[in-house]
Amino acid sequence: MIVLKAEVFNDGRHTGENIAAKLETMLSSWGIPKENVLCIVRDGGTKMKKGISLLIIKNIDCLSHQIQEKFENEEDPLLWWKVNSNKYGILSPVAKEYLVTPPTSVLSERVFSGAKIFYIPHRNRLHGERASKLLFLKFNIPSLQFNY
Numbered sequence: 001m002i003v004l005k006a007e008v009f010n011d012g013r014h015t016g017e018n019i020a021a022k023l024e025t026m027l028s029s030w031g032i033p034k035e036n037v038l039c040i041v042r043d044g045g046t047k048m049k050k051g052i053s054l055l056i057i058k059n060i061d062c063l064s065h066q067i068q069e070k071f072e073n074e075e076d077p078l079l080w081w082k083v084n085s086n087k088y089g090i091l092s093p094v095a096k097e098y099l100v101t102p103p104t105s106v107l108s109e110r111v112f113s114g115a116k117i118f119y120i121p122h123r124n125r126l127h128g129e130r131a132s133k134l135l136f137l138k139f140n141i142p143s144l145q146f147n148y
Contacts, residue, residue: 016050023055114138 027034034055077099085092117138118131 014047016047016054019047019051020054023051111135111139 027037078096081088081092081095081099088095114135115131118126118134
């Protein structure tokens with residue numbers, strides 16, 4: 001999330017109309033068209049939802065408050081997302097894209113090659129959970145473009 005600007009309601013009234021006016025002012029000051037905005041509304045804020053709907057901006061409720069259901073390990077995640085796609089509309093296509101099995105074995109072979117770095121003769125007591133975390137870091141830190 002990027003915060004571009006913060007506004008204060010000087011009159012103290014958080015009505016949907018006031019929120020819409022503040023949002024519109026902020027977007028226009030940055031030259032951001034409403035079509036490029038996706039608002040994530042937290043805590044079921046009804047006045048915020050009204051303000052966003054008055055501006056006709058795409059929005060979703062905060063997913064950390066919504067996704068509370070857990071499914072069993074035996075349940076197929078793709079089937080779960082198919083059944084619940086209406087409930088989590090905007091997130092469903094993303095889940096379907098990232099939950100599929102890659103059509104090639106290159107990625108899994110890359111992970112096995114990376115494991116050779118950790119499983120060497122003088123590290124023969126490395127437990128699976130620790131190795132899994134090390135592999136996760138090895139392959140995901142570069143995507144963060146973290147300079148250390």
